[in-house]
Amino acid sequence: MKLQLMTDSGADLTKALQEKWDVNIISLFVLFGSEQFKSESLTTHDFLARITNTKTFPSSSAPSPQDYYDAFVATPADTPIVLVSVSSGVSASYNHALMGKTMLLEKEPNRIIHIIDSKAASSGMMLLLELAHELKEKDTPLEKIVETLNNRVPYLRTIFVLETLDNLIRGGRLDKVKGTVAKTLNVKLILHASHEGKIEVLEKVRGTKKATRRFVETIGEYIQDTKDKTFGLTHGNDPSRCEQFLSLIKERYQFKKIITAETGPVISAHAGQGAIVMSFFSDKAR
Incomplete structure (x- = not known):
């Protein structure tokens, strides 16, 4: 058409x-x-x-x-x-x-x-x-x-995990004192797009390994069966980190299709180097 x-x-x-x-x-x-x-x-x-x-x-x-x-x-x-x-x-x-x-x-x-x-x-x-x-x-x-x-x-879920909080702090989207405390305590933020489409903190997790595990687990909390679903994943100038997450996701879920790309300058300005952004259609609305 x-x-x-x-x-x-x-x-x-x-x-x-x-x-x-x-x-x-x-x-x-x-x-x-x-x-x-x-x-x-x-x-x-x-x-x-x-x-x-x-x-x-x-x-x-x-x-x-x-x-x-x-x-x-x-x-x-x-x-x-x-x-x-x-x-x-x-x-x-x-x-x-x-x-x-x-x-x-x-x-x-x-x-x-x-x-x-x-x-x-x-x-x-x-x-x-x-x-x-x-x-x-x-x-x-x-x-x-x-x-x-x-x-x-x-029903569209967009969830992302950041490698660094520096861009959020420098861009004024995260309080400098709170950001410094989070960095000192090795806190990783798992963020998401809210019902209104605003950026909100979904979870605060201490340590990279735990944050990675929770990020991947989150998918199963929103979808019971992934076989007929398409999954999207973008990364902040870090293809090897993207592959690491993709490997973990493929081990656990069977998506019909996976689309990957690199975040552009606008998204990268806030998410920074190494950010991982995933999206999928969930079973229930936000």
Whole structure:
């Protein structure tokens, strides 16, 4: 069917997945002081190296409404658009996309644009985009695709474990004193996207081995049978750590499909080197 899928760079799609699923990417931005870069223009390796070698900690910003308008208007007028946005709980991207849509509809009221708030990021957005692509390939009616995606969002679990708390502390998302105490006590944070799509602490675990074990165990607490499920996993510039987690997950669960990728600069700015982000559809809603 005729349909254009879109997302933003919070989805961390590889070039191969972008092409396979025919997804247009609208780039978020990272800023080092007065310098601004499209997140798509930086590799995660170079971005993290720059953080290490500078006193200026980066911030991120959403695409502007005009950026979304430009992406929408560049799509043929007779082609419906479905855009999967990074969570409105952590970014202005979703609201800016709605504004861009309104701008276009004022000029071209017959356009069809649907914007999905993923309430997630990274691997969670990947799973929604894969689902959208599968439905598109089956010639599913547009209304059914949109309904299915919106209905699946509450069941989408995105959970991540950090190798370091430094980025959260430097970015102001974790109190410096609390962060220093956690580091001193070797506390690892297992975080998740809440029902509102905000980042919250799921568990505090002392020690890397225990944190790894609890991270993997968590899957079984949300899914009884994984055989028909797709699993997403992204990593912060650390493929060997990704493989370690994948090995443990494959030993314990039998997912139908596993999709992996590297976190991009926007997600890496907060999660840091070595972060592992997993997503799956759970049996019960968040």
